[in-house]
Amino acid sequence: YQLFSKEGEQVGRVNGLAVMGGDSGVVLPIIAEVTPSLSNSEGSVIATGMLKDIAKEAVQNVSAVIKNITGKDIANRDIHIQFVGTYEGVEGDSASISVATAVISAIEQVPVNQTVAMTGSLSVRGDVLPVGGVTYKIEAAAQAGIQKIIIPKANEADVLIEDQYKDQVEIIPVSTITEVIEHSLVGNEKKNIVDKLKKVSNVKWNFDMPEVVPASIENMKKSGTGSKNA
Amino acid sequence: YQLFSKEGEQVGRVNGLAVMGGDSGVVLPIIAEVTPSLSNSEGSVIATGMLKDIAKEAVQNVSAVIKNITGKDIANRDIHIQFVGTYEGVEGDSASISVATAVISAIEQVPVNQTVAMTGSLSVRGDVLPVGGVTYKIEAAAQAGIQKIIIPKANEADVLIEDQYKDQVEIIPVSTITEVIEHSLVGNEKKNIVDKLKKVSNVKWNFDMPEVVPASIENMKKSGTGSKNA
Amino acid sequence: YQLFSKEGEQVGRVNGLAVMGGDSGVVLPIIAEVTPSLSNSEGSVIATGMLKDIAKEAVQNVSAVIKNITGKDIANRDIHIQFVGTYEGVEGDSASISVATAVISAIEQVPVNQTVAMTGSLSVRGDVLPVGGVTYKIEAAAQAGIQKIIIPKANEADVLIEDQYKDQVEIIPVSTITEVIEHSLVGNEKKNIVDKLKKVSNVKWNFDMPEVVPASIENMKKSGTGSKNA
Amino acid sequence: YQLFSKEGEQVGRVNGLAVMGGDSGVVLPIIAEVTPSLSNSEGSVIATGMLKDIAKEAVQNVSAVIKNITGKDIANRDIHIQFVGTYEGVEGDSASISVATAVISAIEQVPVNQTVAMTGSLSVRGDVLPVGGVTYKIEAAAQAGIQKIIIPKANEADVLIEDQYKDQVEIIPVSTITEVIEHSLVGNEKKNIVDKLKKVSNVKWNFDMPEVVPASIENMKKSGTGSKNA
């Protein structure tokens, strides 16, 4: 069964790319949804698809970017992320930008262009980081009829695809999640999301100094640790 | 003992279908109930029947659909899902639509038609996804006296049942949980549930922009990450 | 030491029945108590007696029935369930109706008839489900001096006890937890509990539709998932 | 080092009895303390001394009795239970009445008579249940200079101690935790605790019926589960 779609647009659904058996690419659909949270006091980020350790940590890194977009309302929402058809397990962090895009689309209710596929790791600050197997992934996406492929800028030199695919697919190297969103979401509201992502990355969160009772001058002099740090 | 019923209607009870030993189908009853939650601050989704990993994740995916129907009241309720008689364990995600239907029936107190059996995986957004063993399952349901069998539309081409069953059972291919509900619940309130499911899939949840103190222009210029993302 | 009593009545104590070594029955006392909860925000259901996996899940199924009787006050109470003397472990779900009866007795402070023993599995909706080893259990109870034995109606055909026991014990087949309560509790308040159980099984819990901002018509048309589910 | 004291009185400290190597008794001191809880919303019961599974469950059973004495204030307190010197681990439930007595002494700030030692299991409702190795334990306590030994009434027939100990120690068989307290605590306040224990075992906790919207008569008739339970 072809679990992905290569045309039209859908909310909360992204064509990711994976490597199978070391030397073969595959289109890996990722579906996200936002729901009221099971708890009155905290949100959850729930990823299914038999994720292994590195993949689970990649979802945690993506959640940092998501929480910066949603603000404190995240505590009232559960984020569901579903890797479709991966009964044998998912490893690695190269689906990170796909996960982030699916979740942002679901949050903002803005559709994702299904003619696009993507691969890339993500830092907790929104930087797109390099991944492995880029050439295998591009060829698999091209064979599947995908038209545009987003890859990390740091992987640009790794692209060694056969001539037959060069006219077929457009390769889009990116450095930040903001660029991923620009090339994958559709519709007028996309600009608002891009603006929000830019603003968030330069904010300073509020932290008050702790409410403290200053120790006496005498104690400060006596305390070895105190004078060392001071 | 025949643990399922093939006639009449019951609240919170669905005839699921499973494959045993690789090439033999079986009717697998699933019972759901909604209760006050043990906690004042969070609901729980509790599934019993010795579920293995993929089956547990399938229940998590179903819970996304459920939470979108119930809204924030879910935090005050525990959802119990019981796979009956599966002492040897349950694996796979093909009971997903059965679980969702049993829970929706229990929530809405609208009965399920017991002449129906069903098999199908479910996305967190309510799409019915394909499963394995459809032919075995249909034959087992037909032999057990079931009259209608709901299957994923993506599995329609897989149905290769023997002639003897063709007049006996009606096969209903579906693409969304909304269609599952239309074909399995009974009574006047069914229409309200279908309407609710349609409405929920197009809502946009509220997320305020984070309460932030903008960093100074000077800092924005200096910060490498800032300018990269911007 | 004989850990069970076969006469009189006691609050929170039930004579369960178990199979030992595959072909030998034994009377297994189960004691329950209700206490203030350790937590200000959630109740706990705590079962001791070295329960194995299926037995632990059976307690979870029983808790669904309990929570429907207690309502939201359950969040302020801890429910303790003690299998007495089972240092080698307890497996299976056939003690479910015994556990439910002991807890209901403790909650309502209404005594259990100690001349009764019982075996039966329980659905989350209060249906009594069949169990194994019914004949061995009945013979053990009869030998121990028990006068009435409650069994699942679905197990009625399995009862193949020797003649000597036929006059000694009364076999009571039941289909619901309500019937179990009718045959095992004593005193005037029993009727109130039975009424409560009947009422609870037909209530519809309140779930408000989620507080949502409808997406624009334009977005609804564009979104593939939206139109699929609609 | 002799870790226990055999004279005087102490708050929160009880001389328990254990079996070592199968055929040798030993005095096992148990110390309890009550503190403010680490959490604003829940208390904890923390037992140290390398307890194994049955011993951990015994502590849970004891906690049922404790919570019934303390009421809901337990959520603001942590209960610490320390088995002294058991670096090789503790198994079994025969220290249950010692644990309960040490905790009650710590809660009420009423001292325990250190000339007493004790052994006995405990039900969640306060019944003293039989244990193994009673003779070995009594002989060890006598040799250590203990004057009174509390044992379960159900173990009375097991006491086969040598003549030399018969004049040395007094054996006190008990059936309930109330009797244990009567024979082990000292001072005027002991009577208040005994009264409290008697009152608690006959109270009925408040549970409101769930806040429910009755389903329509029509639904009640249609629903199979409804009519089965009714």
Next chain:
Amino acid sequence: YQLFSKEGEQVGRVNGLAVMGGDSGVVLPIIAEVTPSLSNSEGSVIATGMLKDIAKEAVQNVSAVIKNITGKDIANRDIHIQFVGTYEGVEGDSASISVATAVISAIEQVPVNQTVAMTGSLSVRGDVLPVGGVTYKIEAAAQAGIQKIIIPKANEADVLIEDQYKDQVEIIPVSTITEVIEHSLVGNEKKNIVDKLKKVSNVKWNFDMPEVVPASIENMKKSGTGSKNA
């Protein structure tokens, strides 16, 4: 690198003593700090240094003493305890009084005398309990230039150090954490801490009787458990 200091005074830092390889002592520095808690509703006690099971339980026992000093404010603080340089793991409970002293120093911001080293287990009620390897530890401390060594009074008879160390170090046997504090902290505020420790060990925490509805006389007579306990 010499990780400990043997002169001056420091807040939150204590020279503990450990045995390495069975017959060799070593000075083991322990550092504590008090911080705002990560949670709005509960404090945490966090110990690092690859602690094994008995060592982890020793930290739990120490926390009982700490909570009695801090009162309910503990729920707003996290207590950090760091065993320095123990990459191979720490076992045993002989660092308990060092941990308690470091934490009390950090809480009260009163410095610890660095010319002192100490070893001793601790009960949840503040009693100092005996430990092993006292002679090895004293010799190691003396060789390292430590001037005073606090040991459990119960270990006094175990001290068999060589003559060369007898003039070099002062041995201080203690029975309670109060005495440990008296001999290890410096400055005027020490007296306040000692007074607080004395007061705390004799307080009685508030526990209200549970809010209960007395069962009727009739039920009390009928209920077997009730009459047994009464």
Next chain:
Amino acid sequence: YQLFSKEGEQVGRVNGLAVMGGDSGVVLPIIAEVTPSLSNSEGSVIATGMLKDIAKEAVQNVSAVIKNITGKDIANRDIHIQFVGTYEGVEGDSASISVATAVISAIEQVPVNQTVAMTGSLSVRGDVLPVGGVTYKIEAAAQAGIQKIIIPKANEADVLIEDQYKDQVEIIPVSTITEVIEHSLVGNEKKNIVDKLKKVSNVKWNFDMPEVVPASIENMKKSGTGSKNA
């Protein structure tokens, strides 16, 4: 791919140093971000990069320093720490000062000088503790084009680098996290952070005496534990 940058400045990003294969250094970038917390009631510190046990404990030690800077607002924030590219796992505590610096930079939105690399363990009170492999790390940093390298003062004597590197890199030995911040952050706000760190290390947190009911004089005399501690 070169995952680190050796010039300019970035918020929340630090060039750490690690040892690979026992005798080879490597620049290990660490990225931090601060976000709203998933929970309404507690913050989390989340570290990714396949950290092993000692590395996880090092992050806990660093969190003590962080919480002292942020005060109670930490309960509203999640701290994300990402070790980049460490798919094979990270062990040891020598990245502690890098982690602390990245998090402080992210919290204060003050950039880190990317021409600096650093290695050092950290105490919960902010002391920089010695690490292994300092020479290998310095050589690797120099070869990578790094200009300044921060090391623990306790490791100063271990630096045995080849002549070729001596003019190339500046070695900066430090004793406290305050000094690390002074040598690694850039811009005018750095001074405020240094001041805050100095002030925090000498504060005394508020702890009220527990709200207690003094036991009667009579009880105090009777209680053995009481009189021992008093």
